[in-house]
Amino acid sequence: MSLKQEIFEFVEKDLADIERALEANLNPYLDLVRDVASHLLFAGGKRLRPVLMVLSARVCGCNNGEEINLSTVFEYLHAATLLHDDIVDGAETRRGKIAAHKVWDPAEVVLTGDFLLSRTCTIAADTDKLPIIKVITNVTGVMSEGEIQQLLNKKRLDLSEEQYMDVIYRKTAVLISAACEVGALLADAPPEQVEALKEYGRHLGIAFQMADDLLDYVADPKVTGKAIGADLAEGKLTLPLIHALEQTGSETRPRMEKIILDENASKEDFAFVLDNIIKSGGVDYTNQKAQEHVAAAKALLDIFPDCPEKDVLAKVADFAAQRDS
């Protein structure tokens, strides 16, 4: 059985409960809001963030059903970000479907994103737990600035690995980290467990985004539902390319840079960049860094008593850097 199947079998019932809660909590006043939000929300997402929150709550001993309802916050917030992000990127597709802002007026999509952001805060407030509310409101701020940072970084040929790390923290890791932290907070876990799960989520999120950035170069679009080479076409520098640019000699670098800046780069151009990424060790380097974060994430689970959820959290960390979609 594959790692993905093992994880899936363990969380299958929770996933079904999460789907129901996502439907029940959406509850807009306007049908249009439901349509726009549903287009993305129910397009076969992995529900990684809600699942991680639920597993984090369980590993800290919480199992009263509240964790399912609260976990929807992390999918809504993720969806809100994707809706605004796809407008920002002018993305054509998302989760293998045409992007929402290509179906509806972009204005409607912006405002539906706002609605999902507000649902997030409302559901958080309904817990009556201030520490949870504070984690979630903080995340929304960190993420909104991360998106802008990513926008500003486009076509910046001198983007450093450190700057890349900041972007993927803000774009991906902070939300996954918050999901795990909130799971622990909901369970009223002791501070060292809250901190361990927060850090577990951060490392996992970084590994996950690094793997995602690799997939943009080496994945099968039929499996991912995303166009390959999209980051390069947008002038978005990710770790494989940053590493390649650092390692590439003065003979090759000018052509690499020209392709990054060229919005109409050809298939041959993409093949040239990919070839150089592989030759320079950019793929191996990114893989290795992702594995380091997976190992760090797993080590943080040591303080928890042995239980099936702890094993699954370790498997999710392994999966984050191994996935094919």
Added chain:
Amino acid sequence: MSLKQEIFEFVEKDLADIERALEANLNPYLDLVRDVASHLLFAGGKRLRPVLMVLSARVCGCNNGEEINLSTVFEYLHAATLLHDDIVDGAETRRGKIAAHKVWDPAEVVLTGDFLLSRTCTIAADTDKLPIIKVITNVTGVMSEGEIQQLLNKKRLDLSEEQYMDVIYRKTAVLISAACEVGALLADAPPEQVEALKEYGRHLGIAFQMADDLLDYVADPKVTGKAIGADLAEGKLTLPLIHALEQTGSETRPRMEKIILDENASKEDFAFVLDNIIKSGGVDYTNQKAQEHVAAAKALLDIFPDCPEKDVLAKVADFAAQRDS
């Protein structure tokens, strides 16, 4: 001394404190966020919402300085809405300045709006008062759907006065109502005072928006900083026009409808519509309705002990329906 001057003199020191708090609480990580947000935030807004929150807290006996800091929430939320709203409307100007999305990439403006929304929730969460947090998160949801409703209502020639009332509640009154309610909550006021200020704010907000909608037909653009006839040009039906359409006979109505649907209506067309609004009593009717809401707002202040703040709140209600900008 004009009503406006009387109010201004009373709140002058608070206004200065609010300006400082707006600067201090903005605190973004990126300069660009500060630039985009400041473009709108520090363009000479009236600060009606923060001022109302501060006066509401004071009329309930709160005067510890906390009210200034918390009042920034209502200006940030207002600004976030305007940033997203101006993109939605494709507005050219705002507060007499070129609209933010005409200066920056609309994507940056969307994300700056998200940042301001998140600041709103963070500052609310920092009060550690759940009832305040819940009022504010609820408002963000009501407003986001109100904006979409307004979008859907465009060029709907059959828009009823009831539907118009729902839009202006969501677009304007709910936030002003929340500002007044939160002022009372911050002061730990008894429930009947909280409810009275919430209702005061709702009536005031409705009167304020009705006056705003009238200004779109009868104001001096040099005073308002807005183009006259903008609502008509956008196909946005407001009360003066809704009333005129209801009262207008079958001879005039077809031309009125054609002009509403025509995105390139001429100055003569606008003059024709305005003439019919005046003849049908649409201006008087809207004025009268606004005055009724002013009276209702003022009546709600009766339960408060006499104090200077109570007088000023009554004056603000009068001003809401009398303003020229």
